[in-house]
Amino acid sequence: MKKKLILNLVITVLLIFPCSNAFSKVYIDIRSPSSTRFPIVIPEFKKSEGLTDKNNLAKKMAGVITRDLDFSGFFRILDPKAIDTALLKGVTTNKIKWDVLSIIGAEAIVTGRLSIKSQNRIAVELRLFDALQGKFITGKRYEGKSDDYRQIAHKFSNEIFDRLTGQKGGFSTKIAFEKSIDSNKDIFLTDYDGKNEKRLTLYNSLTLSPAWSPDGRNIAFTSYKEGNPDLYIKEIFTGNTRKISGKQGINITPSWSPDGEKIALTLSLNNGNSEIYILTVKNRELERLTRNWATDVSPSWSPDSKNIAFVSSRSGNPHIYTLDLKTKKIKRLTYKGTYNTAPVWSPDGQKIAYSGLNNGFNIFIVSTDGLLKNQLTHRQGNNEDPSWSPDSNYLAFSSDRTGQKEIYIMRADGTNQKKITSGRGNKSSPAWSPN
């Protein structure tokens, strides 16, 4: 039964056209800050003959792709109603009235054809065209469970993003976060757009600070499930959970090394003074990194494995510091403000995001040399716990601007802030999965 279920779930992805990737044109330069949004139109998908689309998936799937591209900030979504459907007779090149598309200003069009195979099985053909040249760019055919229509649509969003920008799309990524229900907290996962929420832990305890391993297969977290705040790793695929640090005092704030072999963490041991350590996952070997009377906490590994950003109160207030792992030299990165915490190194290595107190907590980014600083959130409650998307273009964070803590995502320049969670319970500590 289970086996069949899993088999049923496997989507077959078939390239329906040979990919002519020899010299692919970059339509959108995402590194150029002045680039205008690329106009694209995504009409409701066509329906093949056969079973009826009771759940309106033809419309919903087009909607998922529309929202993906819109959130990315690189696209201007044209109203599909501007195209007379009579002019879009089919989903292939010779069935589209190209002159009409250029009149509405579209530079690309996405077409889809959906067929309902059975009660819970769909097949969909998706194509992307260059609307100015009337030229096919890419096409895919997906088959899978109707329930997974969002995942299928996200996959084609990735394909579109990849073909038009030359960069990998992150629309299939996930976000782990803490949710408090009654007096307990557990770890949950959602798709990056907040849909498809799943529970990862159920310990009737406090379970905090999820951190993805670089391969996306494990999540490290702190839990009080056995009394003390100890550090655990849970394998997502098997559910296997093991304790990897159960020292006296706190065992908190895990950050995986880029190769996935080590975890930087905070331990207080028996004297209560928290310091940063590196734990080798395989043999549980510990290396101590900081040695200071002050509170040192919240390490974050640089993507080149050479440095660790962390919080220290050694100046009297919590500020962001970096530590060179080779020389052990410590550099202070923030001076302004009285309370700067939760640093996270961007996956491209260029900058560090953190939360700082300035009329409530706000999200900031600072270049790794400390020279350029930018505040991304303003006067909207407390904004904390930043986490980078794998392409460094977006940040997830928590905010209590609605009165309850929810998870938000935004572009790394602070625009397009979007709440992705809802329902009962405060949500915090988002962790964006690798791609």
Added chain:
Amino acid sequence: MKRYLMSCVTIIFIAALMLTVSCATKQGTRSQGGSATSGEAEEAGIGEGELTESEISASAFKEVTEREAELAPIFKNIKFGYDSFALKSEAKATLDKVAEALLRKTAIQVMIEGHCDDRGTNEYNLALGQRRANSAKKYLVQLGVSSNRVFTISYGEEKPIDTDQNEEAWANNRRDHFMIR
């Protein structure tokens, strides 16, 4: 029933992940190990784990009012300043009496819980709460209480006793709380 639901959720979850991986693999972007197919139930298989160093579980300790009600007026919460783990004079006065009681009643062990107000960052507050608990422990030990009778744990800002958002509430939440056994 609950268990059935849980395993359903787990299966759906694994299935969703399988889907992601299987597609990614087809595109040659991620290698797939054998583990994805082997497990379905939570906590399945033999997991190796590390034992906690201290065998004392926080849950073994009870509220003073429950265990030794007459001691409750002595084991009062002690309060701290903003972002501080320094013991104020009122805190020391309370701890003097706590030490006296512990020296008198040698069968009692105490768990000091360090707590914070919710204005800071959760992670930083977990570290701060630990220091608050350890400040009190250190003081008690200086007064002659054996260190193996005094345990500490930090809850950071996770367990506020006053959920208002004002100076008084924050001050109430910045505390060490005593549990005994």
